[in-house]
Amino acid sequence: MSANILVLPGSLRLASHNRKLAAEATRMLALSDAVVTRLDLADYPLPLYDGDHEQDNGIPENAVLLAHRIAVQDGLLLVSPEYNHSIPAVLKNAIDWASRVRKVQGRPVQPFKGLVVGLASASPGRFGGARGLEALRLVMRALGAEVLTQQCSVADAANGFDENGRLSDDIARTSLESLVDKLLDTSRSLSRRG
Numbered sequence: 776m777s778a779n780i781l782v783l784p785g786s787l788r789l790a791s792h793n794r795k796l797a798a799e800a801t802r803m804l805a806l807s808d809a810v811v812t813r814l815d816l817a818d819y820p821l822p823l824y825d826g827d828h829e830q831d832n833g834i835p836e837n838a839v840l841l842a843h844r845i846a847v848q849d850g851l852l853l854v855s856p857e858y859n860h861s862i863p864a865v866l867k868n869a870i871d872w873a874s875r876v877r878k879v880q881g882r883p884v885q886p887f888k889g890l891v892v893g894l895a896s897a898s899p900g901r902f903g904g905a906r907g908l909e910a911l912r913l914v915m916r917a918l919g920a921e922v923l924t925q926q927c928s929v930a931d932a933a934n935g936f937d938e939n940g941r942l943s944d945d946i947a948r949t950s951l952e953s954l955v956d957k958l959l960d961t962s963r964s965l966s967r968r969g
Contacts, residue, residue, distance in 0.1 A: 779850070782801045783866075785853060792899070796895055821837050829875060834875055849891060849963070851892045851893070856904060889921065890967065892923065894908045894911055927953075
């Protein structure tokens with residue numbers, strides 16, 4: 776059975792190392808029988824989460840659209856930079872809003888519950904963004920996701936990609952390939968579509 780996999784980079788910067796890593800993961804996933812979609816958070820602009828805003832104005836349409844896109848997936852690959860050892864604001868805000876969505880098209884939904892989530896990061900530093908992924912792991916687990924233990928952290932990312940956007944380091948490439956394979960296998964076996 777094929778799996779529906781969503782790849783979501785947690786950066787808006789066009790030259791982001793994490794957008795490059797997300798593109799490479801998308802390319803690898805596309806070689807499988809999976810139905811792969813890559814989203815850009817720039818296409819889902821959202822106000823900063825505020826309970827008063829939600830109470831007065833409801834949930835923004837972009838949050839509902841994002842939650843719906845997530846809810847129909849078997850797996851999600853979050854490719855996130857590390858900001859101050861944690862999650863970038865744009866990604867955390869999108870997760871917070873999407874988690875508030877309870878109905879899509881009149882049907883109950885919990886976008887992250889039971890979703891298989893893989894984590895990856897690229898950073899110019901020596902830890903490859905791994906500390907930020909730990910913060911992201913806590914949030915995803917709190918929302919009911921099945922977060923893979925395996926992750927991919929690409930250190931020295933400024934030198935980590937060739938001119939075609941492919942990972943130039945064999946260890947990093949093997950790590951990402953292994954994560955992609957695990958995400959596919961687990962998403963197939965724990966498919967939320969039945």
